[in-house]
Each structure stands twice: as C-alpha cells, then as structure tokens.
Amino acid sequence: MDLLLLAIGSIFVNNILLAQYLGNCPFCGVSKKLGTAIGMGVAVIFVATLASIFTWVVYHYLLKPQGLEYLKTLVFILVIAALVQFVEIFIKKQSKGLYDSLGIFLPLITTNCAVMGIALLNIKHGFGFVQMIVFSASSAAGFAVAILLFASVRERLFISSVPTAMRGTAIALVTAGVMSLAFMGFAGMTN
Amino acid sequence: MNFRQTLTHGLWRDLPPFRLVLGLCPALAVTATAENGLGMGIAVTFVLIFSNMFISLLRKVIPDKVRIASYIVVIATLVVIVELAMKAFFFPLSQQLGIYIPLIVVNCIILGRAEAFASRNPVHLSMADGLSVGLGFSMSLTLVGSIREILGVGTWFGMAVFPDSFEPFGFMVQAPGAFLCLGLLLGLMNAWSRHRGEFFIQT
C-alpha cells in the first residue's frame, strides 16, 4: 500500500517536472512532437530506473562505508554518463529498431537533471532498495506523463494564434505553468 | 570577441536563461525568493569561472575523446566544493537550495560554455566569459526571484514591501508561478528585442 502511494505520489502529486522542476531543458526542447516526446519519456523511465539502481548500489556499498557521501555528486554523474553511453553503444549494435525509437534519446539523458535528480532524491529520502526502484520508475513515469501531455498541448498550440513575442519557449513555459496548476489538484489524492 | 565584449556579452546579448534558453531547471526551482535566486546565481558563477579556468588550462592536455567526461569531472568537483563551502558558511541557504546545488553539474550552461568557449580560448578570456555569463545568470535569477517573492510573499530579500493588508498570491512561490513568471518574462524580453530590431532565435 505504501509503495502504491509512493508511486502515485511521485507520478502526480510531486511530479518531477511540474512540481520539482527537474528535466526542464528536454521538456521544452523535445516536446514539440508527440512522437519524440513518447520516445523521450520511455527512454527516461528506462535510464532513470537503471541509473538509480547503479547509483544506489554504489552509494550504499561503496561510498557510505568509506564515509565518502560528499563525493556522491561526482560519482553519480560519472556513473550515469558511463552507463548511458554504454547502453547506447549496446542498443545501437543489438537492435536497430530499438535504437531508432529509444536509443537516440539516450545521450540527451546524460545531462537531463531529472535522472540525476532522481538518483539524488533516492539518497536524500533514504529509500530502501524496493522503495528506490518504485520511486525511480514512477518519478520517471511522471516525467513521461508530463512531457506527453505537454507535447499534445504544444501540437495544438502550434496551430493557434500566439502573440509574436510569446511564441516558442515563452508560451511553452506559460502552458507548463497552467499544467502545473492542474497537477496541484492531485495533491488531495494521497491524503 | 575582444576582452570587453567577452566581459559583457552574457549581460544582454547571450543573457541566460532568456537568450540562451538553457539552465531552466534552477531558474525555475530555486527562485521562490530573491535571496535563493541570488545564492544560486553566485554558486553557478563561481563554478562557471573556475570550470572555464581549469578547462582552458587543461585544453591542450585533455585528449579529444574524453574531453566531455573530463569536463564533467572538473565541473562536478567544483560543484562539490561549492556544496561543501555553502554548508560550512551559508547553511540556511544550502538547505533552501537542496539538491539543486549538486544539480548544477548537469546545468547545460556550464558544459555549454566549457565546450563553446573555454576549450578554445586562453585563460583570461575564459574566466571573463565565465564571469559575464555567470553574472547574467545571477541577474536573471535574482530578477525572477524578486518578482516571485514580492508577489508571492509580499517581501523582498525578507523585507516587507507591502502593507499587511496585502494578500500575497501564494501560487507565485509554487511551481505554477515559477513557470508562469519565467514564461512571461521571456515573452517580455522577446518583445523588447523585437522592438529594438534585434533578431532573436529560440527553439
């Protein structure tokens, strides 16, 4: 039950994008087309979960015993970068289809603060292994949900009349604000 | 670019995050108050100056293939130093900024400047560039923070600016307010650029 609440809470209430502001660069950059957004969303779920497992293990079994918690930022970014690149190389070789639909988004994820953010939040919240997996996957799912909804909105936005100065990122941010307002409505769900 | 241009381009021409639409996460996340915005800006400025410096120094030593990885390590090291220093000297601020401090590592502005500028320019220019972009970023963040704080709480840097009868718009300090505020500012900026007849590129 707790895990379910944790999952719902991190998808809707504490949506990583709309409430925690993480992953905004790709959110604005890659959300112009629905297709791209789906690919990005799925890729983030995959990478965030994988990266969280690795970083969690490294933190709890390598850094913590040595009292090196303060190195986590440095270690995490290295682990994530290497991991993502490895997965990219691997997928590119093994499955062309998977690479085209998912793999091409992988490099974009290295510097996606959502992934790094989820890894850090896992440590900050002191989650156990199972909680960590549930939290990571559902937070990333929250990202996917938000970017998907947002891409749908933006496709409509593209064919509507927007004042010149507000076109592009400006209107995208305002729209994200309205969506964030809507997501605040979910706050009651987990109480 | 000459030295003077390098020193000033970040203040208007390439002002982040408005002109360079990069580094949105911190601009949104930590700007609930002007103080947080300024703090974050200073932290980023520090990292920018020194990452530019080290990368400019090391640019001839680092092999091309691992340059991104090396840059990340340099940046991350500086970020951890900032993180520790902030805890030791500005503890309340470091609590406010939370995980957004370590997340400076993945702020595209820093890696972007490292690659686009520091890796091909001498040390003094690179540091000037870091200072310029960093100051621009601090300015923007403080501005967003001020607007959100004044409207959302009714104070500026903790000082009351409105009489007690003012009912603050609470949502300005929350997520929707951040998006809205940044979006509208960006729009305003575009309108101003257009008015001045400048081209603006955004994606």
Added chain:
Amino acid sequence: MLIPALILGGIAVIAAVGLGVAARVFYVEEDPRIKGILDLLPGANCGGCGLAGCSACAAAIVEGKAEVNACVVGQTEVARSIAAFMGMEMKDNEPQVACPDCQGGARATRKYEYGGFDDCRAAMLFYHGPLKCDHGCLGLGTCVRACQFGAITMGDEGLPLFDPARCVGCGACVQSCPKGIISIISETTKILHWNLYSECLAPCRQKCPAQVNVPKYIEHIKNGEYDLALLTVKENNPLPLSTGRVCPEPCSLACRRQIEDEPVAINYLKRFAADWELNSGKRLHVPVAPDTGKKVTIIGGGPGGLSAAYYLRRLGHEVTLFDQMPALGGMLRYGIPEYRLPKAILDWEIQGILDLGVKARTGVKLGRDFTLDFLRAEGADAIFLAVGAWRDRELGLSETTPDGVVSGIKFLEGFQDDPLQKVKGRSIVIGGGNTAIDAARTSLRAGAESVTIVYRRSRDEMPANPVEIVAAEEEGIQFRFLCAPNKFITKGNQLTGLEVLGMELGEPDPSGRRRPVPVEGTEEVIPCEQLVEAVGQTPDLDFLEQEGMPALPTTRWTTIDAKEQTLQTDVPYIFTGGDCFTGPGLMVEAISAGRFAARSIHFYMTTGEIPPIEHRQTELVPDSIFDSIAGVIPKPKVHEPVVSLEDRLGTFKEVEGTIDEEDASYEARRCLNCGTYCYDHDMEMERMEDGESVAG
C-alpha cells in the same frame, strides 16, 4: 585522502575501459561525417536544438535535415566550423529571400465561412480551405508565426508582407504554407522562372510575351516605389525604355478593366518608371550572380540578343555580343524611326546592359568575318543565334528594280545613316505592318509631297499597331485598302506610278484572315516618284552556306530549326530564338525569347541538361476570363502627351511623351490588381472613403 582518490580514480578507469571495450565490441559502421560533426558540437546534449541530443543533431546536419547553426549552445563559432567541415563555407552566395506569389488572398470569393483555428493548415483540412481560388493565400498568418526572424507581418488586406531585409532565407515559412505560395528565391531563380498554369497570374501577366509581373510593378508605382517597380520589370524585360515606347501592349488587350471601361494604360506606366530612372541621372543597381566561369557568345545585338546577354550576365556567365552593324540595337535602331524611339535613349538603355560586364564587338558579320566553329574554338561554351530577320521580301513585280523603288528595311536603315536625307515627290508604301507605317511616316517627315499606303486587305486586318495607324491618319497619310500592286509604271528607269488592282475579301485562309481576291477590271494607276516595298521580312541565313559552320537545319520559311521547348538546335551548344526562329515578330517576343534562351543555356552549361517546364503557361488560363466585374466605377484612362501635328512634320522629334507623376499615380490606381480568380473590387469603395473624388 588516498582512499577517495583511489575509489574515484578506479571508477573512472573502470568506466573508461568498459566504454573503450564496448565501443570496440559493439562497433557500428556509420557516416564518418557524423562523428566529425559530433566532435565539433558542444556535446552538452541539452536538447536545445529540438533534436535528441548532439549525435542526433550531427546526424540531422549530415542528412541536411538541420541547419549548420542548429546548435543553440555553440552559436556562431560552432556553426562556422561545422559549415567548414561540411564544405559549405560561406562563399559569397546569392542572397535567398522568401517571396509570396499571391496578390489576392482575402478578396477571393469564399466557398464557405470558416470559423476554426486561425491556421492555414487547419483550414486546409476542410474542403481545401474556405476560398474558391485553389492557389490563393488563405490569410490566416501561419507563415507569420513560422518566421523566427520577424520578417513576415500580416498586412491590412489579409496578405502577409515580407521584409527582405529581415529574411534570412531559412524556408520555415515555405514549409508552413499549405498552399505552396511562398518560395525561397534568389535573383537567379527569378530569371529562370517561367509562368505555369498552376500559378496565380493576372490576365495581363499571362498575355505578356515576356511574362512581366504587371500587377506587381503597378502596385509599386501606386506606392511611389518607382525603383522597385522598374526592378520588377527588369526581372523579365531588360529594355523598359524601348518597350515603353514601341510595345503594342498585348497585356492591355487582356486587361480585365476593359469590361467596365478602358484597359489600364500599362505601357505608359512602364515608360513612366523607365523614364524616371533615365531622368534620375543614375542607374539602379542590378544584382549579378557570382562568376561561373562559363562563356557564352551571342550573335545579334537586337532585342533578343540583348535580352539573352543581360540575363546570362546576371546569372554570372561571361557574355560577348557580336553584331554586323556598327552599333547595337538591331531593328530597334535600324528599323524603328527616331520619332518613335530616340537613338539617345536607346543608347542609354544598351549602355546599362553593357555596364553589367557584357562585352560587345560590332561591325563584324557572321560568315564574313568569323565562323561558328571559330567561336567554339575560342572557348564559347554555348552560342546563341539571334540574327533576326533582315532580308526584305520582294513583290517581284518586275525583273529589274526601277529607280525610286526601295525595300522597307533598306529605306529605314538609310535614315539611320543619314537622318537629314530628303524624299522627293509623291511616295507610296506597300504593306500593312509596322514597317510600312514607319516608312510612310518617315517619308512624310523627310519632305514627301504626299504619302499613300497601299494594302491589299482592309484596315481591320492590318497587323500594324492601331495607335500607329491612327497617328499616321492624323498626320495626313492616305490609305488605299483592298488594293494590290500590279505593275510599276516607269519612264526610262525612273518610276512614275504604280498600277493597282482592286480586291475583295474571300474565304478565310489558313491564317484566319480572309483571303483577298482580285476584282477584274479595276486597274488604276497611282502616280508616284518614290515607292517603298514593306511586305515582310525573312531571316538572312546565307552564312550557313559558308565553310566552318556546323550543319544547322532550317525550315521551309527560312528560319533556323530548334526545339521549341528549349530553343536548342540540333547542335547542342547552339541555341536560337527571336525573329530568326519564329519569323518577324514583336520586340517583346524577342525579349522573351532572349530570357528563355538564357534559361536553357544556363542549364545546359551548368548541369548539362535542360529541365523541361511542366505545365508551362502558353495561353490564357480559362478561369481568368471574366465576363463581368462588379464594384468597379468607370474612370477614363490617361492620355499620353503628344507633339502637335505642326511640330511633327519635317522633324524627327519624338511624338509621344511620358505621362507625369500625378497621371501615373492616377493610372496605377485604376489597376484592379487581379489574380486568376480575383480582382480588387474594394478598391473604389476604399478610395471614396478616402474622400478622393471619383471622376467619370
């Protein structure tokens, strides 16, 4: 301090080794350029370009799906190095700007009222948009929103306005327009363009042989932008001063305004704009493309040759003109008398073409002084034959030509050599074309006692410009219609009269005109001392018989044979056009042929292949023919100032003058600014609101 160093170093080493091995084991072949560009990109993988990271961006650049400046982070420096890497250095390319091709838009008739999204693409989903016109602008401003550079704004009339100064030629608007109205074009594309059925063309533009964008230049004149008006004309016609004086205006015959009152005086307006440049004292800058290193030789310095030279030069080729006469201009100089086209003006106009960098060699005749093989050996990549039609046809009334009988071209040419020569006694001109009228009016000015034009059909069949016929009548020239020359009456070898035979019109001949049939017993003698035979010309192709000429086939009308679609002859590097290809025609047709040949030659020299023009517009688009127009208040057209009759005789002073600025503005406002389906019916209403009085 050692432990953390070891741990972190260890992680880095493991990661680096792992990746290094992985990169070997899972190596995938890919375009090496992607790797090259990837090394130039910042590698921040921020997604600012809208693509999935730097490698996706690099791949997109290699595939041409993204611009070299796609990276937001890298800015100009990175863009430049990528451009250099891709071999696309910023060489001085011609500027490319977006250009719309619709003047109508909101004023086109509606199929239904549309109340959906303010977006052209959305509107297109409903029965192809709310407008009846298939190619018109929908005016919902999708292109305005697509432009990142603020170069497009929505005008008052619901048409987007383009600011070429702001346009960078990125093509975002082209992609956004569902009607395909906008295109990214350079001066070169404008020159190479040929009207298509699918385009929105006003009737005047369809009818003009040179395809001048008439409504556009009239619009510019209306706005007082005379320079832009003239540059618009020069996109299709390099000789506006000359055409402005002698063109018979096929455009105004199609003018839709004549349904209500009179056609717009299009040629007066063209002449006004051209004279404005002449009188302004300095020439407008005409853009010339960067040099291509290709050489073209043009034989014939008449309107066709000049036009080809002008456009080939503007396309960046090296052009040399050869002409048999001492001065360039061809029939414009030697066939059109001074009172219609003053030589000083012609000289000024030709100089403008030479100033672009066209070389000219005059007084050298093909076949006599040089051969085609010689030109080829000299390095000409292509040759354009525009030798015109300079051989007079003869009536063959007698075996020997009596004194006093001269052919039309010879007669007019003589006045070019000696403008002060006199014509004595009574004069007869045989023929009904412009040459005949020119000869008659010239004779009158040279002192002939009386001038009579003898023509075997009636006045309606005369091929001369109606304006010219009227002017000739005004000046006192007599006409003998339905009257065929039969025999010279001579005294010794001196002509004393012409025996003519009355005719009547019979069945129509293949040309559609009714064939004149002689009427028995109507012989009559018209006394005269001078007679000009102006009964038509043919090309002089004797040079083909000479040695050193490739075998060029000719037709039975003694014209050079070539493919109509390309103007290319059987010898691939030789092209032809104008009178020597079609037989005698209008000056504006020769100008058109010159540009058409320039197009073919350009493609032949640069790509080796001449793309055919699909759906080339050759006759009026049926939809553009209206039988009624509503909302237009009749208003008379302006009249050109003319020199009084007394002043005309005895001098070669130019008869017609240029209208003044006020009249030009008035006349430009009469233009309905038509599209294929639409015309500006709000115009009159608008003017009344302005408080301007509506005349007539």
Added chain:
Amino acid sequence: MREIAHLVLVLGLICSLSAGALAYVRTSLAPRIEMQEDFYVRGPALERLFQQPAKELLTEKLTVPVGDQDYPVFYLRQDGEVTGLAVEAAGKGGYSGDIVIMIGLDPRSDRVLGVEIVSHSETPGLGAKVELASFRQQWTGLILDQPLALAGDGGGIDAITGATFSSRAMVEGSNQVVDLLRDHRQEILSLIEQRSADGATSGGES
C-alpha cells in the same frame, strides 16, 4: 590499445586529483559544517524546547546508535539531575521525504515538553502545516509509554486536514522516540552521567 591506455590514464588521473582535492576540502570544512548544521537545524528547536540559548545546549550532544541509525540526543541538567531530554528522529513517509522532529521530554515522568520540527520539505500550505503550534500542541503533556497513532488509525492525534501523509510521518517519528526510550533509557542516562562526570572533572581542573 596505446590510445585507450592514454585516455584511461588521463581520465583516471583527473578523477583521482579531484577526489583528493575534495577530500582535502571536506576534511578541513567538516567541523564547521557539523557546527553549522547543529546551530541552524537543531538550535532553534532546542531553544524553544528548553528555553535556553542554543549555544550551550548544542555542546551537550550525544549520539545514540540504534541499528544503522544514529539518534542525536541533547539534555538539560539541573542540580545533578537530568531534567530534560531532547531526542531527534526522522519521521518517515512525508510527501517529499522525511520530517525530522525533535521531541523534548522530562525523563523523570516521560511527559512530553513539546515537539519541534527540525527540518522538512513538505508542500507549503499543506504538509508544511505540521509546523503549526496548534497541531504540535497535541503532543505536549502526553506520556510516551506507548506508541502514538492518528485519530483515523484509532489513536489520539488529529491529523491536519489535507495532510494526513505528513501528520502520519510526525507520528512515525514520535514512535521511533518511544521505542528508543523504551529500549535504551538506561544507556542514555548513564552516558549523560559519564559525560557530566568528565565535564565536572575537567571543570575542576581548570
């Protein structure tokens, strides 16, 4: 292969250097960071609980390890008797992470003096209402001899409307303290005795 070795060497070297540098920075800043943390995070809570300046109270810090968790404990001593204990615990299950609370009690009666929030990152206006005195008042005077529970779960604590999650985290934190006291009361008290004896000796020497 040489090339890869070169790359690995450079990268490894950079990493090692930066790790060394960081370790140095960390070592030199560690005491200050801890002090700052105590002063800003725990200080205000302690001051309110014991009505005494935080500076003095913070020096009296014990750390009680239970399992893999350390519980910081502060105390107030009057006339050789421990009159106040403040135990910090991290209440699990808030919206956005743990709610760290500090419970002050009188060890003689186990009566709660008050409960303070040390740190939290709950939503302002919702979960953040746990800071409200009216909510925390419910703890004051309770005797911590058995686990607490929310009214909804059959206990005596009324949850904040709209923030059950946060309220439950508070209760969870309190229950950690209950467990700690139940299992380690003697251990803590003897530690305090030992510490004050040391302090008295050193004080006597000076």
